[in-house]
Amino acid sequence: ILMWPRPHKEWKGEGTTAHFYEILMGRCYTYTQIVRPELGHKDCQKIGKAFTSAFLSKDPCSSTEQDYEPLMELTNQAVPCNKTLFWSKSSQLAHDYTRVRQNMFTLEDTLLGYMADGLRWCGDSGSSDMNYKSCPNWREDCSNNSFSVFWNTVSKRFAEDACGVVHVVLNGSISNPFDERSTFGRVEVFNLRPEKVHRLQAWVMHDIGSAGSDSCSSSSINVLKWILKERSIAFSCENNYGPIRLLQCV
Numbered sequence: 708i709l710m711w712p713r714p715h716k717e718w719k720g721e722g723t724t725a726h727f728y729e730i731l732m733g734r735c736y737t738y739t740q741i742v743r744p745e746l747g748h749k750d751c752q753k754i755g756k757a758f759t760s761a762f763l764s765k766d767p768c769s770s771t772e773q774d775y776e777p778l779m780e781l782t783n784q785a786v787p788c789n790k791t792l793f794w795s796k797s798s799q800l801a802h803d804y805t806r807v808r809q810n811m812f813t814l815e816d817t818l819l820g821y822m823a824d825g826l827r828w829c830g831d832s833g834s835s836d837m838n839y840k841s842c843p844n845w846r847e848d849c850s851n852n853s854f855s856v857f858w859n860t861v862s863k864r865f866a867e868d869a870c871g872v873v874h875v876v877l878n879g880s881i882s883n884p885f886d887e888r889s890t891f892g893r894v895e896v897f898n899l900r901p902e903k904v905h906r907l908q909a910w911v912m913h914d915i916g917s918a919g920s921d922s923c924s925s926s927s928i929n930v931l932k933w934i935l936k937e938r939s940i941a942f943s944c945e946n947n948y949g950p951i952r953l954l955q956c957v
């Protein structure tokens with residue numbers, strides 16, 4: 708009897724990025740050989756296999772932190788104290804800043820974040836292939852999808868590892884610069900370790916040309932202030948931090 712491959716299930720989100728595995732591997736070698744050779748040896752072959760094993764042949768809506776555990780173990784990376792930079796709704800600006808300040812790290816300046824940034828991926832329980840046609844959309848299909856669970860897991864570790872004074876770039880041109888539903892608001896803030904994080908420094912940036920307002924005293928930032936107070940982590944906030952302001956002008 709001829710058995711046709713069973714088609715993948717259809718989802719509302721975009722499918723796996725074309726050439727996902729090749730891009731992942733290329734980025735792993737680029738990061739470890741060229742961007743941060745001081746990181747020391749990392750086995751990109753093993754890392755690539757652990758990445759795909761986390762989601763291939765599995766239901767993309769039942770992904771768990773444990774699925775990514777082997778990958779996490781192969782990619783641990785120390786970020787020096789005082790050098791962690793979180794961001795929320797300010798991706799471009801935060802990354803422009805770490806390009807200039809090479810000793811500060813966003814998650815995407817660490818190996819695993821660098822490899823996965825901007826890619827999409829999912830598998831299917833009925834197939835050993837990636838699904839290039841569609842993947843679950845986290846709002847419309849399921850929140851525990853392989854892609855969201857990955858970012859929640861790596862963001863959690865990134866926050867747990869942070870120490871000293873940690874920083875966040877927030878977007879002061881939207882009504883809720885601190886969004887409790889964002890990864891920063893749901894995951895990162897709650898996984899900072901009070902015993903080693905001395906303070907969270909927020910830089911709230913307004914778009915050039917927008918009417919200047921004091922976002923640091925807005926109700927949205929107050930929520931962040933109170934969460935940190937409850938968690939015994941000091942907080943300070945600055946509107947339009949100069950060194951980042953300069954980057955908005957170019």
Ligand code: 2NF
Binds near residue numbers: 793796825855892895
């Ligand atoms: O793609 C990334 N590089 C990424 C994704 C999610 C989280 C990075 N992060 C980490 C970074 F380290 C930042 O510190 O979390 C922080 C930024 O996440 P955020 O949710 O606070 O910031 P947003 O600007 O709201 O979102 C960033 C991107 O992630 C997507 C969102 O659509 C945007 O493209 N995103 C956020 N939450 C989810 C989710 N649960 C999500 N995509 C899928 N599932």
